[in-house]
Amino acid sequence: MSGKRLFQSVAEQISELIEQGAFPAGTRLPGERELAERLGVSRVTIREAEIALQAVGRLEIKTGSGVYVSENQPAAHAVLPKASAFEVTEARLLVESEAAALAAHNITDEGVARLEELLEQMRTGDHDAANEADELFHRTIAEASNNTALVHTIQSLWRMREDLPEVKATYEAVCVDDAESRTAEHRAVFEALRARDAAAARTAMREHFHRLINAMLDATERMALEEVQQRASQSRERFLVAARMS
Template sequence: MFVALEPRRLYRQVAEQIRILIETGELKAGAKLPAERELSERFGVSRPTVREALIVLEVEGYLQIRMGSGVYINRKPQPMTDAVPVDDSDGPFEILEARLLIESGIAEEAARRATPASIARIDDILARMEAGLEKPQLALTCDRAFHTAIADIIGNSALNRFTGLIYDRRMTPYFEKLASYFEGPHTWRLALEEHKAIRDAIAAGNPSAAREAMRQHLTLAQKRFSESFGEEPSRED
C-alpha cells in the first residue's frame, strides 16, 4: 500500500500518498491509520516527517487526530482554504534546523557587539514575555522580538530581515495547528529560561557561550516539537 520515498519535501510526499489513498477509497472513512512508527517504517522516513504529513492532512480535513487514541480517516473531508503551505514550502523541522544553524552564529557575533542599550532592550522583551506566559499570542510576539533583537545587535539589515522572515513562516493555520500540540505556558516558561541563558552569555561578551546557548535553545525547541505529537511522545527517532 505505502511506497518508500525519495528525500525531497518528504512530509508533502507522505501527505500526498495518504491523500490519494483516501480519495480512491483504499483507506476507508472511519478507519484508523497504522501507528506513527509503523508509518515511518513503511514510508522509509523519520517520525517527525510523518507527524508533519498527518497534520497537513488534518488541517485539510482528511484526518482526525485523537490524542491518545490514534489517527482516523474523516468521513467527509472539508479542506480549509489557504490552510496548507504552498508547494515547495519549507516544513517546520527544516525551518528549526535552519534557525539553529544561522541564529547560533548570530548570537555568537552579537556577544561581540552588544551594548548596554541592546541588553536593556532584550531585558524589556524578556520581562514582557514573562508577564505574558499565559497569553499565547503575546508570548509568541515576545519570542519573535527576542530573536530579532539579537540580530539587531549586529546591525546587518539582511540578517535582521532573515530572522524575521524565517520566524514568520510559522504564522499560518498549518503551523498554528502543529504548534497547538506542544505550545503552552509550560513550554513558554522553558523557552523563557533558555532565552535568559542566551541573554546572559551575550551580556557577558562570551561568543562561544552565546552560540552554545542559542544552539541548545533551538535544539530543545525541536525536541519539544517532536515529542509532543504522536502516539509515542516519549520516544525519539
C-alpha cells in the same frame, strides 16, 4: 491582545504610506518621535516596525544617518516555500545561533536592556504577550548582529513560522506546553549576550533550538495519535449506527 501584533500593524501602515507616495523611494523617513506621534504609538514600536520593514527590503537603516525608503521595493506578497516545522526550526538553529554569536560582539547597552524587558514580558503569563516578546527577542538579537542579510533571513524564517499553517500549529502546541523551559532558555541566551560571550551565546541558542526540536517530535506524535483516535471513534460511531439500522 489581538492576533496581529502592534508593530506589524504599524509596519503595514508605513508600507501603505510608501505605496501611496507619502514616502518616496530613496527619501529619509521622519524621525521616530514624529512617526510615533503621527501613528499614535511608542517610539519602541516604531523602531520594531522599521526593523521588520528593513528585513523585507522596504527600508534601509543607516547608523548615524537615519532610516531611508529602499530604492527597489520588494513584491507586496512574497510567496513562501512549503516547509515543515522541523525544516524551519533546523534552519533557525543554524542561522540564529551564529547571529547570537555576532550579536555578542556588537550588542549595545540599549539592546541588552531591551532584551531584559522582553524577558520580563515572557513571564507575565499572558500567552499572546509572551509570543510577541519571543519574536521581538529574536528580532532584537538579529538586529544586534549588524548584518542586514542575517536580519532578512531571520525575518523570512519568522514569516514561515507564523504564516505556514502547519508550522504555526506545531509551534503553538510546543510553546503552550514548554513555556517555562522557553523562558529559561531565553534567559541563558540573554546572560551570554550581556556578558558579551559569543561562544556561550551560540551554545545557549543552539540548546534552545535542540530542545524545541525534541519537543516538536513529542507534539507531532501526540497530534498524530489524537488524529488516529478521532478516526477510530468516527468509524465506531458509523458501525454502531449501521448495526442499529440492520
